[in-house]
Amino acid sequence: MHCHDRAESPRGSFRAALVLLFAGLLALIPWSNNTASAHGAIVNPGxxxxxxxxxxxxxxxxxxxAQEDPMCAQAWQANPNTMWNWNGLYKNNVGGNFRAAAPDGQLCSGGNAESGRYRSLDAVGAWKTTDVNTNFRMELYDQASHGADFFQVYVTKQGFDATRQPLTWGNLELVKTTGRYAPAQNISFDVSAPGRSGRHIVYTIWQASHMDQVYFLCSDVNFR
Structure with a gap:
């Protein structure tokens, strides 16, 4: 076998180990970005x-x-940090003016389309869905334990086609406004969206408690 043709010198082994170590450190860079901006997001329905x-x-x-999950593929190609920083889609100092902060066509990027990091989340297409019933449970994971002044949950109206139409405020119906939640890494609450079937978008506004910091989160669901 080739591996026995010539013994590798200790110096060569050391250099090879350094190369592997450097490659490993490079592979960790995107994950470091994720950790540095750790906040939170709705993880179910994701x-x-x-x-x-x-x-x-x-x-x-x-x-x-690209073939199995084209919407995630286009997001990755547009900006890998869309995925690595999945928990950092927020705006500060919104002052409760959510519609101005996230205008029509930019709801899923939380009005951050110009920054480039989250623009791809506004892309219209067949995003993969999570199956839910019309009564379902929302789950937030917040590594930083910001807490919440409240959550507002909207669901697209029956007849809206998320695979063909950009999301606008006129397509949404407010179905839930919660009260305050103390700081915690895991927060969950129940939502009811009667009269829905098939593909929809659940749009969650999370007003964090630690400061005027607002998260705008699109979850794609299929009502069974």
Whole structure:
């Protein structure tokens, strides 16, 4: 076998180990970005960037992503930090003016389309969905334990086609406003969206408690 043709010198082994170590450190850079901006997001039914990270974060170089999950693939191609920073889609100092902060066509990027990091989340198409009933439970994971002044949950109206139409405020119906939640990493609450069937978008506004920081989160669902 070739591996026995010539013994490798200690110096060569040391250099090879350094190369492998350097490559390993480079591979960790995107994950470091994620950790540095740790905040939170809706993880069930999962927010778009979170679901892409769940499916492809550990397999982002797989060429099958383009065929199996084209909406996540276009997000990755547009800006890899969309996935790595799935927990950082927020705006500060909104003052309760949510519609101005996230205008029509930019709801899923939380009005951050110009920054480039989250623009791809506004893309219209067949995002993969999570199956839910019309009575379902929302789950937030917040690594930083910001707490919440409240959550507002909207669901698209029956007849809206998320695969063909950009999301606008006129397409949404407010179905839930919660009270305050103390700081915690895991927060959950129940939501009811009667009269829905098939594909929809659940749009969550999370007003954090630690400061005027607002998260705008699109989750794609299929009502059974």
């Amino acid at each position: 927010f778009r960037a979170y679901m892409c990270h769940e499916r492809w974060g550990g397999d982002h170089l797989n060429p099958n992503m």
